[in-house]
Amino acid sequence: MRKTCFLIASLLWTLCTNQVCAQTVEKQNLTIGQMFELAEQNNSRIKAHTTAVKQAEENVKVAKNAYLPSIDASLSFSYNGDGTILDRDFGNSFKAEIPDFGNNFALEVSQVIYAGGAIQSGVKLSELQAQIAGLDAERNRQEVRFLIVGNYLELCKLDNQLRVFDSHIAQTEKVLKDMRIRHEQGTVLHNDMTRYELQLQNLNYMKTQLLNAKQILNNQLTNALGLPKTVEIQAGTIEIHSLEEKDAWVWQEEALHSAIPLQMAETAIRMSEQKKKISQSDRLPKVALFAMNNLTGPVTIEIPAINKNFNYWAVGVGIQYSIGNLYKANKKIRADKLGIQKAKEEMQVAQEQIKLGMEAAHIKYKEAYTLLETKQKSVELASQNYDVVNYRYANDLALITDLLDASSQKLDAELQAVNARINIVYNYYKLHYISGTL
Numbered sequence: 001m002r003k004t005c006f007l008i009a010s011l012l013w014t015l016c017t018n019q020v021c022a023q024t025v026e027k028q029n030l031t032i033g034q035m036f037e038l039a040e041q042n043n044s045r046i047k048a049h050t051t052a053v054k055q056a057e058e059n060v061k062v063a064k065n066a067y068l069p070s071i072d073a074s075l076s077f078s079y080n081g082d083g084t085i086l087d088r089d090f091g092n093s094f095k096a097e098i099p100d101f102g103n104n105f106a107l108e109v110s111q112v113i114y115a116g117g118a119i120q121s122g123v124k125l126s127e128l129q130a131q132i133a134g135l136d137a138e139r140n141r142q143e144v145r146f147l148i149v150g151n152y153l154e155l156c157k158l159d160n161q162l163r164v165f166d167s168h169i170a171q172t173e174k175v176l177k178d179m180r181i182r183h184e185q186g187t188v189l190h191n192d193m194t195r196y197e198l199q200l201q202n203l204n205y206m207k208t209q210l211l212n213a214k215q216i217l218n219n220q221l222t223n224a225l226g227l228p229k230t231v232e233i234q235a236g237t238i239e240i241h242s243l244e245e246k247d248a249w250v251w252q253e254e255a256l257h258s259a260i261p262l263q264m265a266e267t268a269i270r271m272s273e274q275k276k277k278i279s280q281s282d283r284l285p286k287v288a289l290f291a292m293n294n295l296t297g298p299v300t301i302e303i304p305a306i307n308k309n310f311n312y313w314a315v316g317v318g319i320q321y322s323i324g325n326l327y328k329a330n331k332k333i334r335a336d337k338l339g340i341q342k343a344k345e346e347m348q349v350a351q352e353q354i355k356l357g358m359e360a361a362h363i364k365y366k367e368a369y370t371l372l373e374t375k376q377k378s379v380e381l382a383s384q385n386y387d388v389v390n391y392r393y394a395n396d397l398a399l400i401t402d403l404l405d406a407s408s409q410k411l412d413a414e415l416q417a418v419n420a421r422i423n424i425v426y427n428y429y430k431l432h433y434i435s436g437t438l
Helices: 002-024 032-042 044-067 118-185 190-225 248-258 260-281 325-394 400-435
Strands: 026-029 070-079 083-085 094-096 101-114 231-234 286-297 310-320
Touching: 032 044, 032 118, 032 190, 044 118, 118 190, 118 260, 118 400, 190 231, 190 400, 248 260, 248 325, 248 400, 260 325, 325 400
Parallel strands: 026 231
Antiparallel strands: 070 101, 083 094, 101 286, 286 310
16 A cells, blocks of 8 residues: 555656646747847857947046046145254254244146147047957857857758658657568568667667757857746747848848948947057157145245245146157157058958858858759659659568668658758848848
């Protein structure tokens, strides 16, 4: 009786556990656009680069502080000891009384009115650095989106492959069922039936591999989208006829205007030019207006000291010029000129790489359509071949090896056709990724 109760309790626990596990899995149907929105909100890489952009924008505000006047104030109180007066040979010393309490208050305001363009160039350089941070964030966003597209399309591919395997497993089980009947009738050898059972085992094992690969991809996608691992993303139907058709030259034009590497290279040129302007400003004088007020006491420049406050003020123009920069700055300027030349050469390299990348991607995109047509024809031929061989085998006109070969060819053709359709969509999004419009 106890054993029976234990078995019943174990069964109920297993059922409850399975039910709880089933409830924890949440299936979601997401489009590519919806996944992009989730990544924008939750992806850790995108968040990190967004923070970097905000930091760069704050640095621009810091650089603009150079336009503002500088105000320095100081206040001090002191206890003064008496002074001692000595001859030059340190003889005949006597005490000079100084009032014990001392105070000092100073206020100085200065405003740079000319710095040879150093301040403007410094602010512009900070703004360009902020642009670089923004472009880097956009490049990261494009990379994350392309990664999401790749994983999602691979998930679609696996789902389609699983459907193909399910179909072939069902077909193999049906053939095996007929074989067992014919084996009982003595018209099929046991060895032939064993071969087909082996094929069924292989199909089930490959299906298990696909399920495991699907789980791995699902984990990668949920991590990129900031979703819990209990979410199971359901791949939707990919319609290739909805893809926007563009000529190769249209893609090239879009890439020249939107490709992130080109924008970053162009910004790098402008940054190098601003660095050169800053170096050139070192050879020019710095001019600033200033105003100051000083209140100090006691007056110790007199002997004996005067126990009073002494206040004085001044306004004027200050000029600072570093003579050493006349021969030091030239070397820095030459280095900056080489930096500009290097940035322009890198811009040219980036243009060439984008152009070649777009041409190759567009060729692959068109090739994917040709591949799909070929694979669809292969599926048609493989299906016809399997039907013929299956009919011949059913009428004892073909060997089991022929049927196995025909089944394998059909499976391979259907899988390649599925992959070819997904490959079209992948190459389409790759065009958007290279052109910076994903």
